[in-house]
Amino acid sequence: xxxxxxxxxxxxxxxxxxxxxxxxxxxxxxxxxxxxxxxxxxxxxxxxxxxxxxxxxxxxxxxxxxxxxxxxxxxxxxxxxxxxxxxxxxxxxxxxxxxxxxx
Amino acid sequence: xxxxxxxxxxxxxxxxxxxxxxxxxxxxxxxxxxxxxxxxxxxxxxxxxxxxxxxxxxxxxxxxxxxxxxxxxxxxxxxxxxxxxxxxxxxxxxxxxxxxxxxxxxxxxxxxxxxxxxxxxxxxxxxxxxxxxxxxxxxxxxxxxxxxxxxxxxxxxxxxx
Numbered sequence: 001x002x003x004x005x006x007x008x009x010x011x012x013x014x015x016x017x018x019x020x021x022x023x024x025x026x027x028x029x030x031x032x033x034x035x036x037x038x039x040x041x042x043x044x045x046x047x048x049x050x051x052x053x054x055x056x057x058x059x060x061x062x063x064x065x066x067x068x069x070x071x072x073x074x075x076x077x078x079x080x081x082x083x084x085x086x087x088x089x090x091x092x093x094x095x096x097x098x099x100x101x102x103x
Numbered sequence: 104x105x106x107x108x109x110x111x112x113x114x115x116x117x118x119x120x121x122x123x124x125x126x127x128x129x130x131x132x133x134x135x136x137x138x139x140x141x142x143x144x145x146x147x148x149x150x151x152x153x154x155x156x157x158x159x160x161x162x163x164x165x166x167x168x169x170x171x172x173x174x175x176x177x178x179x180x181x182x183x184x185x186x187x188x189x190x191x192x193x194x195x196x197x198x199x200x201x202x203x204x205x206x207x208x209x210x211x212x213x214x215x216x217x218x219x220x221x222x223x224x225x226x227x228x229x230x231x232x233x234x235x236x237x238x239x240x241x242x243x244x245x246x247x248x249x250x251x252x253x254x255x256x257x258x259x260x261x262x263x264x
Binding site: 060063073 | 150185187
């Protein structure tokens with residue numbers, strides 16, 4: 001039940017500001033573990049934000065995005081109570097999605 | 104459309120043969136169509152490039168010019184290279200995408216954002232930096248690329264162990 005995605009979307013007039021925090025290791029593939037073995041790359045490749053059936057923001061990420069990634073952007077056309085759909089997929093094919101109401 | 108004409112005109116000015124004009128037009132049309140088709144896919148190749156120029160070329164198929172209308176917010180000194188807050192925004196009209204590159208990282212392209220119409224040309228995120236490096240912000244607006252860069256000094260790298 002606990003989603004890996006936390007989103008806060010706040011509407012102020014005609015723009016909605018979206019902040020998202022995703023729980024993910026974002027392993028780059030360059031870091032070694034305690035035994036000196038490389039931790040294989042494991043990172044989110046794509047995050048999609050949808051509002052009203054339309055993509056409003058798409059993030060393509062490489063392994064250089066920090067662990068537990070944070071994102072902030074803003075868009076026009078959202079209003080309080082509207083739903084945002086957020087989803088991500090990583091390089092191992094895992095994914096998660098959630099919805100958030102604009103406040 | 105104007106953009107295409109501009110490009111073609113510049114090529115002529117640069118001395119390209121006028122006879123090749125038709126061919127050039129077709130080629131630009133084709134690459135743009137391909138780019139549009141590939142637009143929704145994860146740009147796997149671009150994320151594997153080791154130089155900034157190659158990454159930009161792989162992602163957009165063109166080169167960027169420096170612009171003061173691209174605003175890159177990054178710290179002068181990042182104490183922790185694992186978490187460097189970086190923001191990019193632009194006052195240019197018709198922005199369709201924003202990308203961020205860290206030139207000294209093993210793979211230079213860090214993140215690329217698609218900005219559909221109605222979404223602001225502004226994004227904040229946190230990136231890893233292996234060491235002191237130039238950070239380049241690329242903004243695509245009206246089919247052209249604009250860039251800004253800044254050096255961020257890193258005291259503890261974020262990519263080593």
